[in-house]
Every structure is written in structure tokens, then in C-alpha cells.
Amino acid sequence: MNLIPLKGRVFQAVPGFEHYLRAELGSPLELGGPFFYSPDYTGPALWNRNVWLEPFRLEFDSIGEAARVLRSLQRNWAPVLFTQFRRGALIKEKLPSLNANPRPFPWLLPDSPMGGWTLLDNHTLLASAKSESPFPGGIIHFEEDKQGPPSRAYLKLEEALVRCRKWPLPGERCLDAGASPGGWTWVLAKLGAEVIAVDRSPPEDRILARPGVRFIRHDAFTLKPEDLGPLDWVFSDVVCYPPRLLEWIKKWLESGLCANFICTIKLQGEPDFETLRDFAALPGGRVVHLYHNKHELTWLRIAP
Numbered sequence: 645m646n647l648i649p650l651k652g653r654v655f656q657a658v659p660g661f662e663h664y665l666r667a668e669l670g671s672p673l674e675l676g677g678p679f680f681y682s683p684d685y686t687g688p689a690l691w692n693r694n695v696w697l698e699p700f701r702l703e704f705d706s707i708g709e710a711a712r713v714l715r716s717l718q719r720n721w722a723p724v725l726f727t728q729f730r731r732g733a734l735i736k737e738k739l740p741s742l743n744a745n746p747r748p749f750p751w752l753l754p755d756s757p758m759g760g761w762t763l764l765d766n767h768t769l770l771a772s773a774k775s776e777s778p779f780p781g782g783i784i785h786f787e788e789d790k791q792g793p794p795s796r797a798y799l800k801l802e803e804a805l806v807r808c809r810k811w812p813l814p815g816e817r818c819l820d821a822g823a824s825p826g827g828w829t830w831v832l833a834k835l836g837a838e839v840i841a842v843d844r845s846p847p848e849d850r851i852l853a854r855p856g857v858r859f860i861r862h863d864a865f866t867l868k869p870e871d872l873g874p875l876d877w878v879f880s881d882v883v884c885y886p887p888r889l890l891e892w893i894k895k896w897l898e899s900g901l902c903a904n905f906i907c908t909i910k911l912q913g914e915p916d917f918e919t920l921r922d923f924a925a926l927p928g929g930r931v932v933h934l935y936h937n938k939h940e941l942t943w944l945r946i947a948p
């Protein structure tokens with residue numbers, strides 16, 4: 645048995661967006677499957693499903709030994725296999741099981757660390773006890789409501805809130821910019837929040853009829869923070885060019901009128917990495933690719 649700590653981080657690509665991760669990291673080493681390794685990259689990690697923060701390689705003799713080493717480090721280990729599936733399944737059987745059932749919302753995520761591991765060949769395991777995503781393999785499924793919300797966009801808001809371990813409390817004032825047809829407003833109203841839904845076209849009537857929901861037909865970007873006053877949360881799922889959103893967020897931050905933000909950064913064509921890095925550099929915030937994001941990222945900033 646030989647455990648070799650690796651310098652730097654291992655990145656797990658989002659399927660279909662490997663080329664963005666490659667471009668972001670410069671010239672990473674491709675380890676196989678979704679895994680990219682960069683010993684020197686210190687910039688923000690944007691286009692990934694997960695980042696392994698303390699990677700190591702384990703050369704092992706037997707399945708029992710591999711599982712024993714992982715178990716000795718901590719409880720939670722999620723496999724992300726791309727080869728050696730049979731051997732991987734046997735190691736998995738010897739590790740404490742992880743609950744993969746769809747979660748209700750809201751769900752308070754335990755704060756125990758989630759590790760990740762994979763097999764590079766039949767005697768080499770790559771793993772990290774600490775990873776950026778709190779979800780096993782970067783994946784979370786929610787119990788879906790097929791009747792209530794008008795679109796599936798609500799799932800990314802639920803994921804963002806669960807990931808932040810915080811959500812609007814009853815009576816908290818929220819702005820939902822780009823609210824129609826109303827999936828995010830539906831989530832917020834169900835939590836008992838006061839929602840100001842802003843869009844150029846109205847959300848569905850049944851969403852507008854929910855207690856606590858008020859609709860303003862307006863360009864979200866020409867509404868000034870002072871027009872709305874202090875808010876507990878600002879949400880945006882507006883389809884727009886990222887620099888426009890960035891400029892608008894800066895106005896909100898300068899106003900000091902809100903402390904919690906969850907905003908989707910929608911992308912058309914190849915990403916402009918400079919603007920994305922500007923988002924990542926906004927004080928107190930971070931940019932993630934949620935499991936429920938498609939060709940988009942999410943900027944999160946949550947008051948401590």
C-alpha cells in the first residue's frame with residue numbers, strides 16, 4: 645500500500661463542458677473520465693461538477709485494503725467511476741452507504757465532509773477526503789413536484805439554497821428578477837417569503853395568486869435598489885448578457901440594501917472568462933455550476 649498526496653486540485657468536469665474546463669485550467673493533465681488535474685492552477689474553479697481539494701493517489705493490493713484506507717480517513721466517500729466498474733462496486737460495498745434518495749425541500753444538508761474517489765486502474769485509486777461540492781459526486785436530486793411549479797427551473801433554486809444551507813424565512817422580502825413563468829417565485833412563496841416578482845411578462849395566474857406575491861412589470865435592470873428599499877434576498881434568473889447582470893449586481897452591492905444573492909449567469913456561445921472571473925472576484929461571493937444548471941453558472945453570495 646502506498647498513499648501519495650498530490651499537490652494542487654483535481655477537477656471533475658461537467659459532462660458536455662469538458663472543453664470549458666480545459667480552457668479554464670490552461671493545460672491540465674487529463675486523468676481519464678471526467679478528471680482533470682492541475683498542480684498549479686490557483687484561479688477560481690467555475691466549470692466543474694466538483695473539485696477535489698486534497699487529492700491523493702493510493703496504490704493498493706486488495707479491495708479490502710482500499711476500502712479500509714478510505715474508511716480510516718472519514719465516513720463519507722462517493723464513487724465517481726469511469727473504468728474498473730466491477731472492482732469499484734466491490735470497494736463501494738465495503739464502505740458506509742450514502743443515501744441517494746431524492747431529497748425534500750427545504751433540506752438541511754449535514755455539514756460532515758463528502759469525499760470522492762475513483763479508480764485509475766485495477767490497483768490505483770484517486771481520492772480526496774475534502775471536496776468543494778457537498779453532494780456525493782456533485783449530484784443532488786430533489787423530490788419533484790409535477791403540478792405546483794410551472795417549469796423545472798425551480799430545481800436549481802432549491803439546489804442553490806440547500807447548498808448555501810440557508811433559505812428565506814417567512815416574511816423575508818425577496819426580489820425575483822426575471823420571474824416568469826414563476827418557478828422561483830413558487831419556491832419562495834411556499835417558504836412564506838414576501839416576493840416581488842419582476843419580469844416583462846407576468847408569471848402564471850396561479851403563481852400570482854399565492855399569498856405574499858406581488859408582480860411588477862418592468863425591466864429588472866432599470867429598477868434601482870432605492871426604488872425597492874431594503875431586501876433580505878435578491879434572486880435573478882434573467883436571460884441577459886453576463887456584463888449586464890454584473891453591472892446590476894454591483895449596484896446592489898454598493899447600495900448595501902441586500903446581503904443575500906443568488907443569480908444565474910446565462911451564457912450564449914463560448915464563455916467570456918474575463919467577465920466570469922469578475923463575478924468570482926465580487927466580495928463575499930462565489931461562482932458555481934449547479935447540478936441543475938445547463939449552459940449557465942450561478943453566482944452566490946450569502947451573508948455569514
Ligand SMILES: C[S@@+](CC[C@H](N)C(=O)[O-])C[C@H]1O[C@@H](n2cnc3c(N)ncnc32)[C@H](O)[C@@H]1O
Nearest residue numbers: 797822824825826827828843863864881882883
Ligand atoms: C429563464 S426565465 C426565468 C424562469 C423563472 N426563474 C422560473 O423559475 O420560472 C427568464 C425570464 O427573464 C425575463 N427577462 C428577460 N430580460 C428581462 C429584463 N431585462 N427584466 C426583467 N425580466 C427579464 C424573461 O421575460 C423570462 O421570463
